Amino acid sequence: MSRLHLLSLVLASVLAVSCKEHGHDHEGEAAHGHDEGGAHGAAEAERPDLSVTAYQDGLELFMEYPALVVGQPSPLVAHFTDARAPDGFKVVTKGKVTAALRYADGTEERFVAEKLLRDGIFKPEVRPTKSGQATLTLRLEGEQVAGTVEAGKVTVYPTVAAAVSAAPPEAVGESSVPFLKEQQWKTQYATAPAEVRVLQGGVRANGELKPVAGQAAELSAPVAGRIPVGGPVPHLGQVVKKGEVLVRVVPTTVAGAMDLATVEMEAARARAEQGLAEREVARAEEMFSAKAIPEKQLDAARVAREMAIARVSATERQLTLYRSTQSGSGGGVGGAAFELRSPLDGVVSFAEVMPGAVVVAGTRLVSVINPSRLWLEAKVYEADAPKVERSPGAAFTVAGFTREFTVDEKSGRRVAVGSVVDSATRTVPVLFELPNPDGALKPGMFAKVTLFTGETVRALAVPEAAVVDDNGRPTVFVMEGGESFFKRVIRPGVRSGGWVQALDGVKEGERVVSRGAYELKLSTATGAIPEHGHQH
Known part of the structure; x- marks a missing residue:
């Protein structure tokens, strides 16, 4: 064997070992020029x-x-x-x-x-x-x-x-970090180019979704009573209409049961007194015509009649009010039951109704909310409050949703900006109203909010999801090739619509990891690569 041929074989072995050490093992195949023992094996290994x-x-x-x-x-x-x-x-x-x-x-x-x-x-x-x-x-x-x-x-x-x-x-040049295709394909991964975009100036704040004022109500037991068996039993998520009976409460105390009877007796007494007063006026008019009584006595009879009419009217209104809140049937004393009706169209958001249970006065039984529109309350720090005094809208994200929500003049409105700084949090509340037709957003959800200031800037930007925190430094991963990336620290600027201005660190057209940046960061920290290497 010649020295030249021996040198070629040694070189091929070194290259093969080097390839495997870098995780690209092409066992038994001709990838990267490693022919399967063919005549050109040594020559193929030398090809770039x-x-x-x-x-x-x-x-x-x-x-x-x-x-x-x-x-x-x-x-x-x-x-x-x-x-x-x-x-x-x-x-x-x-x-x-x-x-x-x-x-x-x-x-x-x-x-x-x-x-x-x-x-x-x-x-x-x-x-x-x-x-x-x-x-x-x-x-x-x-x-x-x-x-x-x-x-x-x-x-x-x-x-x-x-x-x-x-x-x-x-x-x-700058060193790159590997992230093999096998790793990319096993996670949520995507790239996007850094590009010049028109961004809206904004202020970051924490927020919460709340019911619109007047579009949520709680129904409590008006008296101590019992929930009758066989009556309506509302459940969580039930769609209800305004005026629909949600629960009945049968009073369990004598006083509560006697209230209706007392009102009815007062109404009957008032009607009887009105009849008596009418007769007194008629008699007084006859006697006045015969000049048997003075006019003053006739006027007194007429005043008594007017007072009786007023008393009848008052007791009738009170009786009507009682009857509008009672079913007039049931198993309580005297057969009376209070009906709790929905004050609005919506869905049941709370229900604690057990047939046969005894409840005390003031117990919350049912809550109803209309979720078709919600309020977004953003807590803006006092230093940023002047910037959002006339904010035209906001963008926000909530846990569990990958997309960003927007509220502006087209989709909602700004309701109010607080006029007082909270002494504990040093924030000012800003309210926006937005539609929620499919009910996907829930009152009580916390939100990360960007309030628009009305200013716009044209600048180089990257997806906000591409920016990860690396020991306190905002960092993106810029693609060098399909499986290698540069880790770059950027200086973020304006954030808008899921994009963030990159004041430095990236160039226009460079692709950054827009999904999976966190997994890439973890792989660089652990040095993890697939166990099978990168075999082709």
């Missing part, structure tokens, strides 16, 4: 490895491959990701890929991978037949997603030596 990351047609392509050489097989390890949903990219699990080399003279060579190597990865093998400049394009066809991604201009070299000599020197 290239990579490309491209976005097109709703697809993300990250591809690794050895430099293209005439007559040499070059496996394209193409990682395809469905990048159509900004809230989370998905691994491609179906389809076939056609790689096309289009030369400057218009000729084209095609190479097809009929199926996936495994989820997300296709490996068409390119074997160019002539050297020169070409455009490399990959076409994905499948049920899940389809599209064409242009990988860019490539050079097909006549020999391996030409490819090696043309390889640029290894650049020295």
Whole structure:
């Protein structure tokens, strides 16, 4: 064995070990130029490895491959990701890929991978037949997603030596952190470009969702009593109409049962007194006509009649009021029961009604709320209060929802700005009213609020979800390639509509991790990589 051949074998072994140490183990395959023991194994190992990351047609392509050489097989390890949903990219699990080399003279060579190597990865093998400049394009066809991604201009070299000599020197720059596709596909992951946007100036505050004034009510037991068996029993979430009977309470005390009887007796007495007064007036008028009594006596009879009429009217109104709140049937003393009716259209938000139970006066039995509109109360620190005095609206997020909610002149209104600073929290309340037609938002939810100041700024911005806290420093992860990222500290500015101004740290067009940044941060802290490495 010649010294040159021995040196080539040693070099190939070192490169293979180095590849495995970096988590990219291509066991038993020809990826990255490691031919399966073929005649060109040593030469293939010397070819420079290239990579490309491209976005097109709703697809993300990250591809690794050895430099293209005439007559040499070059496996394209193409990682395809469905990048159509900004809230989370998905691994491609179906389809076939056609790689096309289009030369400057218009000729084209095609190479097809009929199926996936495994989820997300296709490996068409390119074997160019002539050297020169070409455009490399990959076409994905499948049920899940389809599209064409242009990988860019490539050079097909006549020999391996030409490819090696043309390889640029290894650049020295900022260090990157790895986050392999296998890791990305197992979490909620997405990227977005840093771009210039028009942002609304805003002030951050904590807030809470509350019922609109007059659109919530509590119904309590008016007297000590018993809830009759067989009566209405409201339940949580029940839709009710204004005036609907929700619960009945039968009084259990003699005084409570006698109230209605007393009022009825007073009404009967008033009517009898009115009749007597009417007769007295008639008699007085006859006697006055006969000049048997003075006019003063007639006037006294008429005044007595007016007082009797007034007393009848008062007792009748009181009797009507009692009858409007009592059913007139039931199992209580005298058969009377108080009916608690819904004061508004809405849903039952609280119900503590047990048939047969005895309750004391003032016990809360039912609460009703109309959730179709809500109030957002934001607590603004006193230093920021002057900025939101005429706030046109606000954006807010609540736990459990991935989307941001907005309230402005189109969707709601500003109700009021507090005129007093809370002595304990040093905040000023600002109220907004907003629609809640589907009832998704619940009163009592806490919110993170950005109140618009009315000012706008055109600036470079990144998604707010891309910014993570790294030891007290706002940080984003900027994509270097499909599986490597730069960790950059930024200086945030205006926040608006889910975006935050980046005063420095990123450049326009650079892609940042907009979903999964926290998981990437954790992986850099632990050095975690998939146990199987990154085998292709």
